[in-house]
Amino acid sequence: VKRVSIFDVAEKANVSIATVSRIVNNADYPISVKLRKRVQKVIEELNYVPNRSAQQLRTSSSRAIGLVVRDIADPYFSQIAKGVTETAMELGHMALVCNSERNARFEYNYLDLLLHQGVEGIIIAGGGYADGNSSVEFQNKVAKIRKQGIQIIVLAPHGTDIPLVSVDNVKLGEDVCSFLIERGHRNIAYIGGDPNVLTDRDRLRGFKNALVNQSLPYNEDYVIPGSYTAAVGYKTCEALFSKKPNISAIFCSNDNIAVGVLRFLHEKGILVPDDISIISIGDLPDSDHSIPPLTTARLPLFELGRQSVHIICGEKMMQDQILLLPYMIVERKSVKTIREPVHIS
Amino acid sequence: VKRVSIFDVAEKANVSIATVSRIVNNADYPISVKLRKRVQKVIEELNYVPNRSAQQLRTSSSRAIGLVVRDIADPYFSQIAKGVTETAMELGHMALVCNSERNARFEYNYLDLLLHQGVEGIIIAGGGYADGNSSVEFQNKVAKIRKQGIQIIVLAPHGTDIPLVSVDNVKLGEDVCSFLIERGHRNIAYIGGDPNVLTDRDRLRGFKNALVNQSLPYNEDYVIPGSYTAAVGYKTCEALFSKKPNISAIFCSNDNIAVGVLRFLHEKGILVPDDISIISIGDLPDSDHSIPPLTTARLPLFELGRQSVHIICGEKMMQDQILLLPYMIVERKSVKTIREPVHIS
DNA sequence: TTGTATGCGTTATCAA
DNA sequence: TTGATAACGCATACAA
Numbered sequence: 009v010k011r012v013s014i015f016d017v018a019e020k021a022n023v024s025i026a027t028v029s030r031i032v033n034n035a036d037y038p039i040s041v042k043l044r045k046r047v048q049k050v051i052e053e054l055n056y057v058p059n060r061s062a063q064q065l066r067t068s069s070s071r072a073i074g075l076v077v078r079d080i081a082d083p084y085f086s087q088i089a090k091g092v093t094e095t096a097m098e099l100g101h102m103a104l105v106c107n108s109e110r111n112a113r114f115e116y117n118y119l120d121l122l123l124h125q126g127v128e129g130i131i132i133a134g135g136g137y138a139d140g141n142s143s144v145e146f147q148n149k150v151a152k153i154r155k156q157g158i159q160i161i162v163l164a165p166h167g168t169d170i171p172l173v174s175v176d177n178v179k180l181g182e183d184v185c186s187f188l189i190e191r192g193h194r195n196i197a198y199i200g201g202d203p204n205v206l207t208d209r210d211r212l213r214g215f216k217n218a219l220v221n222q223s224l225p226y227n228e229d230y231v232i233p234g235s236y237t238a239a240v241g242y243k244t245c246e247a248l249f250s251k252k253p254n255i256s257a258i259f260c261s262n263d264n265i266a267v268g269v270l271r272f273l274h275e276k277g278i279l280v281p282d283d284i285s286i287i288s289i290g291d292l293p294d295s296d297h298s299i300p301p302l303t304t305a306r307l308p309l310f311e312l313g314r315q316s317v318h319i320i321c322g323e324k325m326m327q328d329q330i331l332l333l334p335y336m337i338v339e340r341k342s343v344k345t346i347r348e349p350v351h352i353s
Numbered sequence: 354v355k356r357v358s359i360f361d362v363a364e365k366a367n368v369s370i371a372t373v374s375r376i377v378n379n380a381d382y383p384i385s386v387k388l389r390k391r392v393q394k395v396i397e398e399l400n401y402v403p404n405r406s407a408q409q410l411r412t413s414s415s416r417a418i419g420l421v422v423r424d425i426a427d428p429y430f431s432q433i434a435k436g437v438t439e440t441a442m443e444l445g446h447m448a449l450v451c452n453s454e455r456n457a458r459f460e461y462n463y464l465d466l467l468l469h470q471g472v473e474g475i476i477i478a479g480g481g482y483a484d485g486n487s488s489v490e491f492q493n494k495v496a497k498i499r500k501q502g503i504q505i506i507v508l509a510p511h512g513t514d515i516p517l518v519s520v521d522n523v524k525l526g527e528d529v530c531s532f533l534i535e536r537g538h539r540n541i542a543y544i545g546g547d548p549n550v551l552t553d554r555d556r557l558r559g560f561k562n563a564l565v566n567q568s569l570p571y572n573e574d575y576v577i578p579g580s581y582t583a584a585v586g587y588k589t590c591e592a593l594f595s596k597k598p599n600i601s602a603i604f605c606s607n608d609n610i611a612v613g614v615l616r617f618l619h620e621k622g623i624l625v626p627d628d629i630s631i632i633s634i635g636d637l638p639d640s641d642h643s644i645p646p647l648t649t650a651r652l653p654l655f656e657l658g659r660q661s662v663h664i665i666c667g668e669k670m671m672q673d674q675i676l677l678l679p680y681m682i683v684e685r686k687s688v689k690t691i692r693e694p695v696h697i698s
Numbered sequence: 699t700t701g702t703a704t705g706c707g708t709t710a711t712c713a714a
Numbered sequence: 715t716t717g718a719t720a721a722c723g724c725a726t727a728c729a730a
Contacts, residue, residue: 267642293583
């Protein structure tokens with residue numbers, strides 16, 4: 009099955025390939041109407057489709073951008089992927105999506121792969137790890153890629169000067185915690201994600217800040233790390249309750265965790281929000297359908313992806329290598345307002 | 354920023370480009386060890402990465418495959434995407450993912466785009482529509498693409514002879530309904546997805562089959578179409594209950610719908626499974642964390658994506674243009690076994 | 699308004 | 715073992 013090339017079209021239409029090229033590319037070149045018609049007809053008949061590789065080679069523009077996510081099946085990342093893929097298409101680009109399976113090693117490999125594909129930019133959705141070892145390797149790789157003139161944007165902090173499009177996670181943690189405090193909660197537990205991921209550290213820092221700002225007790229016993237899944241959220245909540253905590257609310261570091269927490273509490277017959285209030289971060293697509301509907305901070309996930317693509321495609325400039333997008337707390341039914349603050353026994 | 358080419362390497366290493374090419378491609382070509390070492394060192398130093406476009410042009414193999422999904426943020430599709438992207442990488446290919454936003458028009462456009470990208474195959478995740486109009490246009494486009502020698506695989510029926518990797522939806526509908534019947538349920542409602550999508554028609558047909566096979570009543574009043582989202586599932590359930598139905602169970606055509614149904618019932622104080630049993634199809638990642646955990650048929654979503662990629666990459670043959678994968682019903686807590694069958698009033 | 703010819707970076711064929 | 719060179723399909727500078 010030999011593919012039809014621009015020569016075939018030119019021959020059959022009795023014109024030069026230059027003319028054909030001008031016509032398919034809609035170049036603002038003066039071409040007589042009837043010639044254009046004739047050539048277009050031949051293109052139709054022959055089912056001619058320009059060869060992308062040749063075009064790319066000639067123009068050295070791949071019109072492709074890479075996206076590296078940790079787990080495309082996690083709504084957090086799939087929401088980002090949606091923003092990236094849709095916007096890329098809109099701007100005439102293709103998105104190559106890579107799933108690292110939360111494996112740092114794979115993430116590096118994908119970076120090389122993407123580089124080899126000649127993408128014009130790479131968006132890395134996952135946040136950086138705190139352990140210095142992997143982060144050095146990561147930074148070297150990134151530096152090397154950027155030196156080749158291809159852009160890299162991260163969607164969560166990596167502790168370096170890589171261009172960042174994200175949300176202020178420290179402030180976010182603070183705001184979410186303050187939301188609880190304002191509603192009368194004084195004894196609040198924190199169920200976190202991977203404590204080794206910078207994003208989670210920031211959120212926890214914010215949580216702590218809000219507490220000390222209000223001179224409220226920060227009880228380390230009630231701060232439990234875990235990971236960003238419902239299954240672990242369930243387990244972590246179990247661990248928390250094994251301590252018989254004196255709390256009126258739990259701050260979950262993301263919605264997945266909250267889902268697990270909600271299930272645990274339900275099974276134990278603990279009512280939300282009557283007995284315990286739950287708040288989290290994310291506002292994933294199904295979070296308004298949980299039982300009860302979750303009060304959570306809506307992350308601009310789609311927009312994060314969208315803006316990054318705009319930047320890579322040169323439609324938007326970035327100042328100071330950093331762009332922080334706004335978020336908002338969506339109040340639903342999982343947080344109760346307490347009139348009389350509960351005191352530690 | 355000029356990219357370094359094979360010439361730069363050849364020059365600096367004092368060899369011909371042919372030699373460099375052989376070395377980077379690991380061709381089983383006899384090359385003296387020290388020469389290979391020297392060249393590899395230069396490659397390192399120069400950060401040389403072969404130009405994909407040139408390689409593709411020369412070898413006319415894009416090593417790219419396209420994936421068209423309706424909504425990458427829907428766990429159904431993101432699960433498939435996971436199977437596709439991971440497997441593609443494994444087999445040395447890139448996955449180009451396109452999000453059609455459930456718009457048939459966009460779906461066609463993406464097909465063209467993918468064709469233009471020179472992909473080696475296209476996987477279309479969404480099922481076909483029953484309305485003849487769009488389906489004719491779709492079939493023409495597909496035929497045209499296949500004529501160019503590029504493979505297309507659909508992951509849900511389209512009512513035509515396009516290679517299909519899927520699940521037997523009629524049998525699935527039957528099995529799920531039978532599961533309920535075996536547990537004593539006699540009056541069962543069906544809350545469907547888009548009735549215009551072939552997949553949903555098949556499931557409904559299976560539902561009906563199971564009922565008539567057991568000489569049970571098929572009550573059209575209790576069969577309500579909707580769409581594959583939690584929000585619509587909620588609404589549809591509301592519509593169902595406005596009829597004060599005499600039922601002991603609801604068959605939801607997918608997990609998203611079930612999530613909405615669960616929330617509606619919870620709000621109305623109707624207990625699951627004590628008052629009403631719920632079963633559905635999908636077993637999406639969070640379905641074991643719903644309240645109560647959902648009894649549902651596990652679709653081999655990841656595997657659907659995985660197998661399709663294997664076929665496209667020529668690692669696996671397909672017989673009769675159709676490959677049906679197994680599923681299984683995962684029993685959790687949303688279905689109650691009724692000892693004494695309920696009778697219609 | 700149209701055509702000719704060059705080069706993009708590779709791989710692969712042939713020659714040395 | 716290694717090197718020279720043609721061809722892949724296209725866009726474009728230049729010529730007509």
